[in-house]
Amino acid sequence: xxxxxxxxxxxxxxxxxxxxxxxxxNGTVYIVxxxxxxxxxxxxxxxxxxxxxxxxxxxxxxxxxxxxxRIVSTKQAKELFGTxxxxxxxxxxxxxxxxxxxxxxxxxxxxxxxxxxxxYSSLDPSIPPNGNTSLPPxxxxxxxxxxxxxxxxxxxxxxxxxxxxxxxxxxxxxxxxDERSAMGRPFVFDRxxxxxxxxxxxxYNYQRTxxxxxVPFALPGSPNWWSTIRNSxxxxxxxRDMVHLDISTNPVITYVSRQDWxxxxxxxxxxxxxxxxxxxxxxxxxxxxxxxSMDKLSRVEQLQLAGRTTILMGVHGNGLTxxxxxxxxxxxxxxxxxxxxxxxxxxxxxxxxxxxxxYGFWGNRVFTRPGTPQVAYPEGFQGNAIPIDGAAVAKLCxxxxxxxxxxxx
Numbered sequence: 245x246x247x248x249x250x251x252x253x254x255x256x257x258x259x260x261x262x263x264x265x266x267x268x269x270n271g272t273v274y275i276v277x278x279x280x281x282x283x284x285x286x287x288x289x290x291x292x293x294x295x296x297x298x299x300x301x302x303x304x305x306x307x308x309x310x311x312x313x314r315i316v317s318t319k320q321a322k323e324l325f326g327t328x329x330x331x332x333x334x335x336x337x338x339x340x341x342x343x344x345x346x347x348x349x350x351x352x353x354x355x356x357x358x359x360x361x362x363x364y365s366s367l368d369p370s371i372p373p374n375g376n377t378s379l380p381p382x383x384x385x386x387x388x389x390x391x392x393x394x395x396x397x398x399x400x401x402x403x404x405x406x407x408x409x410x411x412x413x414x415x416x417x418x419x420x421x422d423e424r425s426a427m428g429r430p431f432v433f434d435r436x437x438x439x440x441x442x443x444x445x446x447x448y449n450y451q452r453t454x455x456x457x458x459v460p461f462a463l464p465g466s467p468n469w470w471s472t473i474r475n476s477x478x479x480x481x482x483x484r485d486m487v488h489l490d491i492s493t494n495p496v497i498t499y500v501s502r503q504d505w506x507x508x509x510x511x512x513x514x515x516x517x518x519x520x521x522x523x524x525x526x527x528x529x530x531x532x533x534x535x536x537s538m539d540k541l542s543r544v545e546q547l548q549l550a551g552r553t554t555i556l557m558g559v560h561g562n563g564l565t566x567x568x569x570x571x572x573x574x575x576x577x578x579x580x581x582x583x584x585x586x587x588x589x590x591x592x593x594x595x596x597x598x599x600x601x602x603y604g605f606w607g608n609r610v611f612t613r614p615g616t617p618q619v620a621y622p623e624g625f626q627g628n629a630i631p632i633d634g635a636a637v638a639k640l641c642x643x644x645x646x647x648x649x650x651x652x653x
Contacts, residue, residue, distance in 0.1 A: 248321045248329070251275045251283075254435070258288045259444020260363040260460045266436045267321065267329060271425035273313045276321040286313040291442035293389040295344045306442045329430035334383035335364070336433050340440040343394040346387075350565045352395075352402045354594045356439065357409075358568070359457035361473055364437050366463035375472035382437070386416045401565075404543050408480035409473050453593045454619070461597065470598060474551075474569060481547040495575060495645050496532045497522060498549060500558035500566070504537055508559050509628040510581065518634035525638050531645070538563040555579065555641055559630055564591045568598065576600040577644050581632050584609075586625040587617045603640060608633035610640060 251274075254262040261284065267274035273290065277283050290313045291306040316324065337360050345351035368377045385406070387395065392415075396402050406413060424431060441456050449458040478484075499522060502509050510518070519535055526533040534553075538546055550556070550566035557579035558564055567578050578595040582588075584606040595602035596613065603612045611617065624630075 247318050250277050256284050257459050257462050258447040259440050261289050261438045263436050266433045269430040275315045280315045290440050293342050295342050325430040329432040332433045335435045337382045337385045337437045339387050343390045346395050349397040349401045355457045363460040365469045366465050369464045369466050371466035371468045373468050375475040381410045384414045388421045392417045408477045455593045478551045483548045483551040495554040496552050497555045498534045498553040500563035502559050510630050514632045521634040521638035572599040578602045581605045583624040583630045585622045607631040608636045
């Protein structure tokens, strides 16, 4: 009797799993194993994909049933599938998330894509600074609960990232998933990187950081793991030879202004003084200083500027997502301005995950890890009266650049 090949778990942390020979039938995911005790609990791999809500009832409703995933023996698999499942070859990235966060540039690039590549790149822990890897690129990205109209962000950065990182990748959406299900025939996927936001949330790293992408950092990995993606996107965007780009000889300071957004803005006088102080650094030390509104720049301009930037700063907001394209060096720094008493980990954790240094500001008070405050969103956090001490920011900029220069020497 012909025995179906068993599923093999190649790597796993909650919410992020690499599996070889993953079976799909009628919309249900099947793990075929004669040693079910060796397989992680389905709740640590998948979920019902309902929207994320911290209400206990809603949390319980996201726990998977046998409709979402089953672990079956080879004998059961033979009865279910027969001997001829259709093979889907190559590497597939399967995203089992609802559309809730997908259309946000930060969550797409610095959480979903971040986590998928960090998980997958754990299979090549020797990636060098130039990003070369032995891993074949993913052939397809599958969304089980997101349609073709609900994955792009308003600034059209999500699709730029996908197409520039993996030019040959194909995209499949919930309609494609439903079509496979309706065929009533089994499929077996060669290799799947399975992502599920809800399944990642019980993990220790998530509980500490509230970042799902922090969870796969428990897996082995190269310190240059992100360079594969960064260098590909930078080259596609016209900033070639990223690995040899020298950002130390003439540091670049970029202030991402939100003063035209109407939400989460600096006190106007504080903004004006900050700009004056930064321009004074340019006059005194020859640093390149850019004061930009990201929505006023093209995608190419945004990415090229981020790739050259040494110090990135701004009020907490989507514009700081550009930090993922900065080149990590001893000088590379992100400075984030918060309303006093407020703090969010989004960009602080992402900065550290890339090996760079993050500083938060409450007016003239500066903090960095391990002295970061508790996450808090006080009244005024989203407002337009956020204070900043421009002189303190400029002083720290110069200190960071001089300190790093002395360290390099």
